[in-house]
Amino acid sequence: MLAAKNRNLRSILAGLIVRLAGLAVICALIGMFVQMVSVAYPILAPSTLAPLTSSLDDFRSGQLLEEGYALDATRGVSFSVAGDWSLEGKSGEPWFWVNSLTGFRIENTDLPTRWTAASAVGINRGVAIANADGLISHHHFLASTLPGDAPSSARAEQIDISLSVVSMAGHPRLAVAAVVSSPSTLTIVDFRNPQAQLTYPLADDASGLYWESPTKLRVFAGSIAEDFQFTTTDIGGAWSRLINPVHYEGYSAPNYLWLPLPASEEAEPKYSIAPLLFGTLKAASLALLIGAPVSLGAAIYVGFFMSQAQRGRIRPAIDMLTAFPTVVLGAIGLFWIAPVFETVLAALLGVVILFPVLITLGVFAMRGVGLRIVRLDALDDWPLKLIPLVSVVLATSAWAGMSVAASLPGGSLNAYLQQHGITIAYFNSLLVGLILGLAITPTIFSVAEEAIHSVPKNLAAGALALGSTPWQSYRDIVLPLALPGMIAAVMIGFGRAAGETMILLMLSGNTGIIDMSVFEGLRSVSASLALELPEAPKNSSHYYVLFVMGLMLFGVTFVVNTLAELIKDSVRAKTRGG
């Protein structure tokens, strides 16, 4: 009795432990997503403004105001800009570019002449000008392309706060300005996110204000000073800055730029993730273009035409390639393919064009002439029998491609393309696509082959018995059933290519530009994560943006895989009855 009780207790205990461990793992895997969202969330949060209770030093603040933090419209203002140039202005008079060395003055006609407050925004990067009606405009300085010429300015944003502006202070680092206006209001105007204005009612009419630090604002009202805490991220809560083109400071037009670590400390970090998403898509599409035909073709043969015994040998061999370390593929690409890429490209073009033709002719020839040497009528083991033919065809078509390239006007593919204004970058998208295609081929093969093989054999056997050729029975009977599974295989291959890191890191050149040309490099989301995350300071805007990108990659691959799984499931249900 006691033994039985012990056994029962042990059974219950074991069940408890297994349940706990299982639930813990499932929670951990779900928690992964939640944790990443919680890390990335602050980048999406809006800016905030809160009053601080701090000790006030009237004497010091008065002095600071005297020293020029409160800019005076009637006395005139001056901002130093790139090089020796500075911008000078007085309300009611035109603005002038002044060269401090030569004393040369040029009128700037772009800026408004009637204003009540003007302030530099960032460090030497732009100016915000406000008039008595509460219309505040932000102008970037554009360095001139010719040395010695005056800079120019471009208006980026105009914001209407509809209050009479008394004084304004530009943020020392960001495109943000703090404005005091009558009647007694403090407004934070964010030129990065014009819709998001922060207002705070003051006790008394304010006379001036200045930024003590990038997060601390000091406002003078009568004889007292009031401090405010301003918290923001580098994108100021405007998510659209991640995806849409943005008019960055120092540029004449909106643009996509991924420059999270600008060369100088004062420059604005630029977080357009569009070029990275584009790079990921470009690499994955090229990889599919190269990997999908090969892997699907192989899957059709192994899944439908090959005998069970042969399949049992060849499938594990190709499955094993799935685990081939991509860092080795990257090294092969870098050391053996990139240096001779031009030749490889010519050979590859030759293979793509000639391979189908030559193989078809070769198979016909073997059938017609060499029936006694190589028996092609049994469908079982063609891949082994075809090794000599395929080797010869590969070599011939590659040689043909290379010799055609050599006979092009200019003497080589590179020279020929250069005549047409195309240069092949050393690290280009085609190289990435080629190696990435090799990496995803076994994956696509593995899934597609399973889909084709799981179609019941008796369906095809019926067609064969009615006199159709093997290919007809595949095309008309098996393909319609296996097609969803094959599409799922391509989707899984796409997911794998989109998330692959090492090959892209080593071969893509990591240039964050949107360029349709396949001869230019690219920068992918995965490579950016691997390169930048170790260097990004914890809880900086850069760190958050990288987590947002990680989440996007996570979400996209997860959704693509789920869709593929659902497609496979529906096919499984359909073919079970056969």
Add this chain to the structure above:
Amino acid sequence: MVADSEKIVLSGTQRQLTGSRRERLRSLAMIGLSASMVTSIILVASGLFLLLLTSSLSWLLGHVGTENATWSEKLYQLIFTGTELGYGVSAIFPAVLGTLALVILMTAFVAPLGVATALYLTEYARPTWYTKLIRISITNLAGVPAIIYGVFGLGFFVYGIGGQVDQLFFGDQLPNPTFGTPGLLWAALTMALLNLPVVIVAVTEGLDALPGDLREASVALGATHGETVFKAVLPAAMPSVFTGLILATARAAGEVAPLLLVGAVKFAPALPFSDRLPFIELEQKFMHVGFQLFDAVLFNRIGPGDVGWIASVALILVLLISILNLFAIAFRAVILGRQEPANPF
């Protein structure tokens, strides 16, 4: 179901089924093309392998690079004293040991948790819509890019838990982090998380493949549920457990991307093993064969001997992973062999 399959045959008969001469030729060509794709995959894969092999051998046996060294001396340098090569690349031995430490630690985490989760899903949880959802999700997590796990590992393990551990236990050493920085423990945990779906899927498949008679017989003999699971079901599924673990090991040895974020370095000051408990230095940074290869390639120190050196390291990595995979395939064959008699039809 029968109606479905009839419809398919019927839809097939709408097209001409009887092969004309033209159809026979087309069939020949298409089968030839698809078969040649299989041949191409085999040729390209063996071509890449031969490329590494010849490049490695010609460096070992030839007279490029270190002029006077014999092949045995070069091999010794490659494995133990790497830096004497003079290309600024380090030896393989510490990197292999680092990989080993990572794999051992990862297996220690992943084996019990993976098996327990698979047992929970198949033997304990009732099959409802949400267990199905969890199963699909776990299958899909196996396809989520490795770098994502690295991102999570850095955010959660290194900065999150590591930072907390430092504040609680190593406060006197702050701001120098002890555990709040990438290291072996965090790398192993990240790799464990990365491989958990792989192991769970493999073990679940093995458990699903077991005949229901096994469980019924065990219960009929008076065994408790726990005894059935641990003494009848789990031993029968052991090959699939090993398959999953070996696949996980191979992946941990070959996957470099997460390690860039959570702990591998080019030169570790000491081996990750020590003579005091627990014999593995958990907070230390470590070397890894794949990372070493990446580092050497990225910083592109191409000398006459470098290509041979890189080919040798790559070859060692490929062989290591291939051997692990061969073991997994052998175990899978054992499972399939066992499965067959269970199916009377």
